Amino acid sequence: MTAAGDAQKQAAQPGRSSWVSANAGSGKTRVLTDRVARLLLAGTDPARVLCLTYTKAAAAEMQTRLFRTLGEWAMLDDAPLRAALTALGEPGNDIPDRDLARARTLFARALETPGGLKIQTIHAFCEALLRRFPIEAGVAPQFAVLDDRQARVLREEVLDAFACAAPQDFAELAHHFGREDVDALLLEISRHRAAFSGRFDDAALAATLGARPEITMADLAAEVLTPPARDVLTTLVPLLAASGKNDSKAGAKLALALGASDPTEILTDLEGVLLYGKGAKAPFGSKAGKFPTKDVRAAHPALMTELDDLMDRLADARPLRLANAAFTKSAALNRFGRAWLDVWNGRKAALGVLDFDDMINRAETLLAQPGTAAWVLWRLDGGIDHILVDEAQDTSPAQWRVIEAISEEFFAGRGARDDVDRTIFVVGDEKQSIYSFQGAEPGEFAAKARHYTRRLDAIGSVLQRCDLLYSFRSAGPILELVDRVFDGPAGEGLSQITHYAFNAEKAGRVEVWPFLPKPEKPEETPWDDPVDKPAPQDPVLVLARRIAEEIRGWLDAARELPGEGRAIRAGDVMILVQRRNLIFDAIIRELKRAGVPVAGADLLRIGGELAVRDLLAALRFAATPTDDLSLAALLRSPLGGLSEDELFEIAHGRQGNLGGALRRQPPERWPGVRALLDDLLDNADYLRPFELLSRILIRHGGRQQLVARLGPEAEEGIDALLDQAVAYESVEAPSLTGFLEWLDRDEVAVKRRMDEGQDQVRVMTVHGAKGLEAPIVILPDTAPRAESANPPLILPLGDGRAVWRARSEEAPDAVAAAEAARCALVRAENRRLLYVALTRAKSWLVVAGAGDPKAAGEGWHALVTEAMTRLPSTRQSSPEGDVLLYARNWTDGTARRAAPPVPPAPLPGWTRAPARAPLDAPRPVSPSGLGGAHVLPGDAAGALPEAEAKARGTAVHRLLEHLHGRPAAERADLAARLLPGAPDVAERLAEASAVLDAPDLAAIFAEGLSEVPITATLPELGGRRILGRLDRLIVSPERVLAVDFKSNRAIPATTDAVPEGILRQMGAYRAALRQIFPGRAVGTAILWTDAARLMPLPDALVDAALARSTSGATFP
Incomplete structure (x- = not known):
């Protein structure tokens, strides 16, 4: 067994609490999965394991791996199962047969666990906790969770109301806050809500800032x-x-x-x-x-x-x-923040909604209440025996307090169940803590390790410390570079950084391309260019072209990927940037221009997609036909197909609006777009937004037109817009103008999954690449970046108060110190972000850069370049300067080209032909609609209004169907429930009871079927199909009897006097049953409910009536 495998097994031991520091690529997900599997193998109830992950994707990945493992165990024979358990860490050949049998049942046990395995995010756990204890938590039992978009919309509504209700607080803030994006301020106030809780102590704030408010x-x-x-x-x-x-x-x-x-x-x-x-x-x-x-x-x-x-x-x-x-501005901020949070929280409570931070804070409060926490913990004490925390370095202090609360009983003696050793397992890597904007504090990882060490020491137990140092992902040269980068100032504040490659002989390569600086003299550009348009020779654009050309060259030359035995594919390349900026867009654009398959942006901003803008132009025209700008955009789009000259011909010199000018053109011109516009205007007031979009895309071929012009990537924007239409209609009363306003209210962005499934270059942010990997990783965004870039509006002070952030030249000492501390944290996180970026590469790492190397801030390129000088790297010349190269076991060559993929077979012609109109199949015939009278002349029931007579008959039928076989004493109560609100329940019950109590009718209700649907095609009706329902059907091996209930008041004395329509109906039933039960005698009878009398009908009589029937009426 290798040292790497031993470390993983030690960390996965189920009976000991463990604290695991895991380097990037060291297999922490496998350790988590193995530990849960071994807990279940040891007999732990799956319902008593709680695994908290950072993202839903991580939870899904872990659950998938666990079920795959347990599923494989269920199908293995003894020898391979024993080998699998041994590889997991179980004791070799000593594994008893009963453990093998238990292992095979774990898959079923996990599936059958009520509520499923508790592998979830901390937010999902807190939501479940609040729903379990809503009264104790003070939340609405059926509370809804606001997503980011809903929360933003609600904040806008509450802010409008707040401005009217508290004009003084609002005006005071507006005096100091001149930015348009007030929602950013509201978000920061919510993020620092602890600083805005309680009474505002202006004297304490003045003392902290060194202010003297009495001096104006x-x-x-x-x-x-x-x-x-x-x-x-x-x-x-x-x-x-x-x-x-x-x-x-x-x-x-x-x-x-x-x-x-x-x-x-x-x-x-x-x-x-x-x-x-x-x-x-x-x-x-x-x-x-x-x-x-x-x-x-x-x-x-x-x-x-x-x-x-x-x-x-x-x-x-x-x-x-x-x-x-600073005091004046910060005092205004504190007064506004407190007032705003009161109104905001009150509005959410009134609506019964919580945001994501609320769930954490409410759960924390619930578990900290002296009066109710003991009750909640007692209930949880019986429900959780083992807690596992993934990505612990990104867990915020508030989330840690929740975890501490639910694990507190682990250390209070033996807990609710004395026979269980309860454990906590935490895995993380402070070097990969990059989510401070979500509240993560990397220092908490080490602090909580000390906390749990003390808690376990207090009960005579031990917190096992494990370090996973071996990388199963990256090659040796890449890991050596990482160690060199972070063994200097870049590693300040981090524990010792040491990496080992699991496969020491794996081929690896690191390249550092020369940094492309901005020219000292800016390139002259045409005077009418936009001021923010980069020059053609801007170094960022040059670098983007260089990267695209390089990848294109690899693909064209079938360059070999050492260790894989194949040529490089587009899907092998991942390009990571720090933020979505100029170089991000330029690289995607240049890759497309070079014909390199590229997955597009990892964050799809719907409003910026050309296909979406074209579709929205169509909807805006449908909502406002006089909107010339939207109509012009629609006409010039792939949906309209007009050229610039054609649009000018219509628009220039027109009288009135553009739509009118288009209608005055000859009708034979542009028939397709005319049909689209007419259809939109005809249906705008009647169809939902989703239906309108579907008509554009399907009926008028809009999807095909957009994809043909804009490329396959347009599909994602189209589908995202359709998803937004469905989302809008699920929460709002749908209308076209409402949908357009809903989209305009907020910038809608959709995160795209950038997994390795498709053979395309992935261009994404480092944050988005967390947890991903690629054989080749390129880092082009390595220019210096000032810590003051994108600064916050609010700064927390060391004493828990919050103040306005000020420019450095306007900041008093206390604010300047807080800003310096913030900048130090940003600088440290930027270095950790570099660690994450470097460790995504498996075989080949390329570091490049462009921009201003003298800009303020620390640059990744400089850090990596300095580290490369401390490795046995070589220099290779290039047109831009020297390339630093460090490689081991790397061979440059051309791989044998794989056979080109077999093109899909062409679709047969019929697949593109319009579908034929469906044949109008004849509607089935009702047996009671074959013509003829259904009552005798003078029948009192026949004199009743049709609806009343039908209701009377239906009531008697229902009672006979449900009351037979029930005790007579229960009939009145059942009848009242079967006929709620009926005015003549007693009369109908008496009629039904007389039938049910008649001795000579007992056989009818003894053995048989009620309300039997029946259908058949009858030659007697010219091949028409009947569809009816039999009141009673008695079937024996020799005979079949169909009984129909009739509630007529006038009852015929003989069968010959039975009304013609009834005879025809029974004849249809008999003909159908003869088909269904060939070889058996089929009879029919009428049960006259008013007289409790059964009248068998002669076969010849009903057959003759059927022959006289017509089929003019159809089954409704």
Whole structure:
């Protein structure tokens, strides 16, 4: 057994609590699966195992692997099953037969577990917990969970209501917040909700910031710019204007400050002249003795003394100005945040909805309540014996508190069941903690390890520590590079980083391409180009082209992928970026241009898809026929098919709107688009959005037209739009304008699965690639990235309070310290993101970069390049510069080309032919609709209105069907339930009871069938099919009797007097039964319910009546 296998077996031991640190590619999912399998093998009830994963995809993957393993065990013979269990870690040949038998039953046990195996995300667990204890948790028992889109829409609605209900708080915030995306602020307030809970202590916040709110900005300006100081500046301005260029500029700025009325503006203008800037050796220090120039200072020494005093006072006042400004803004933020959260939470409670953070917080609160937590934990104590936590490095503190609460009873003695050793198993890797924006704190991983070590020590148990250092994924050269990158400053704050390749001889290759810098002199572009359009020779675009050409070359040359014994395929390549930016779009575009199969973007923004925009243009025209812009877009799209010249011909010089101009064109022109527009206008008010889209795509061939013009990738956008239509109709009253407004309200994005199934290059973010791998990984987005990029609006302080984030030059010390701490965390996470990116590669890693190498921030390219210099790498020349190369067991060559795939056989012609119209099959005939009267002349029932007579007959039939065989004492109660609200229940019950109690009718209700459907094709009716229902059917080996109940008041004395319509009906029943029961005697009879009398009918009589029948009526 290898060291790698031993480490996995040790970690998967079921009887011990374990804390596992797992390097990337070390097989942690297998360890998790093996541990659950061994727990079940040891006799643990599947319902008592709780496995918490980070994503639904991870939960599904683990469940699939586990069921695959258990399913294989169920089918194995003794020898291979014993070998499989031994490989899992069970004790070799000593495995008893009873364990083999148990192993074969685990698959069925897992499937039959009520509620299924508990392999779920922490959010799913908390949701289930709240639904189990809704009263204790204070939530609606049938609460709904808001998805991101629903939450955003609801926030907009609540914000509108809040602005009206609390205008002062809203106006105060608006004074300091000038951005349009207020929802980003609301999200951050929700994320830091703990900082906005409880009473706002403004004095404590002022003390933290060093502010003195009692000193206004006007007071501070007056203290700095005293009347004598103003006189000094008034005297100085003309002196500066007469001096050199720099002094002249400074004098102009001082003049503006003297003319300003706003005290904050006065102070900031003075600081801009009289204090050093943020890049100086003494940032924002006084220029006393250094300003203005020597000549001016020498000529006016007395004036300079007073000016130096002013500059010193200004420098001394600046920290208070910053602190007071930060306090004013942050106080407004805190007041707004508290008021907003109260309204927001109240609205969610009124609607009975929770968001994802609510589920965690509510579960945490539930498990922390002194009065109810014991009850909940007692119930859980009997339900969970083993907890497994996956991706623990990404678990947030709030989520950890939930896990701690549900595991607390593990350490309180023996728990609810003394015969069970209960365990906790945690696996993670702090080096892969990259989800701080979702609340993850990598330091929690080590902190919780210490916590559980102490808790287990307290009960005399041990937390087993395991390190999985062997990578089953990456080749040695890649792992050596990773170790070199992170054994310096990049690994600061991380535990020792050591990797071993499971297959030490596996071929591996690392390349670092030269960084492509921006040209020192920007390339001239046409004056009418958009300002954000990159130049053709922009290094980012050059790099994108280089990558596309390189991959195209690999494919064309059938370059071998060492170790695989085959040529490189497009699906072997994964390209990872830090964010979806210019290089992301450029690479996808260049790959398509080079003819390289590419999967497209990993995040599909529906509104940006051309096919979606064309379909929405059609819907907007249908909603507003006078919308010329939408109609023009529709006409120029593949759906309309008009050229630019044709559209100009219609639109130029038109009278009225564009639709009217199109209708005035000759009818033979553009018949297809005319039919589409007419169909849209005819149905816009009657069809749901999904139906309208389906008509465009199917009836008018829209899907085929869009795919033909835009390519197969258009299918995904089309399908996503259809999904959105279904989602909209499931939550809203469907309307076309409502659907369009619903789409416009939020940018809809759909995450795409980027697994290895399709043979296409995958271009995606590093975050999206977590858990994925590829033989070849290219990292093109490695330029320096400032930690201040995409900064938050709110900064948490060390004491739990929240403040506005300020620009570095405007931040007081407390805010600057918080921002520095944030930047350090961002820098550390960016390095961890690099670790994740590097470790996705199995065989070949390429690191490239383009942009500004001197930009602020730390760049991946520089970190990797420095690490490569500490490896035995070589240099290869290229047009762009030297390529650093480090490889082992790598052979460059051409693989034998695989046989080209067999093209699919062409479809036969009939598959493309329009379907023939279905034949109108004749409708079946009702036996009671064959013509003839059904009542005798003078029958009182026949004199009743048709509906009343039918209701009377139906009631008697129902009672006879359900009351036979029931005790007489129960009939009244059953009748009331069978005929609710009927005014004559007693009368109908009496009639039915007389029939049921008649001795000579007992045989009819003894053995037989009730309400029997019957159908047959009758030659007597010219081959027409009948469809009817027999009230009673008595079948014996020799004879079949069909009985029909009739509630007529007038009863014929003889069979010859039976109404013609009844005879024809019974004749049809007899003819059908003779087909169904050939060789048996078939008879018919009428049971007259009003007289409780059975009248058998002669066969010849009903046969003759059937022969006289007509089939004009059909079964409804």
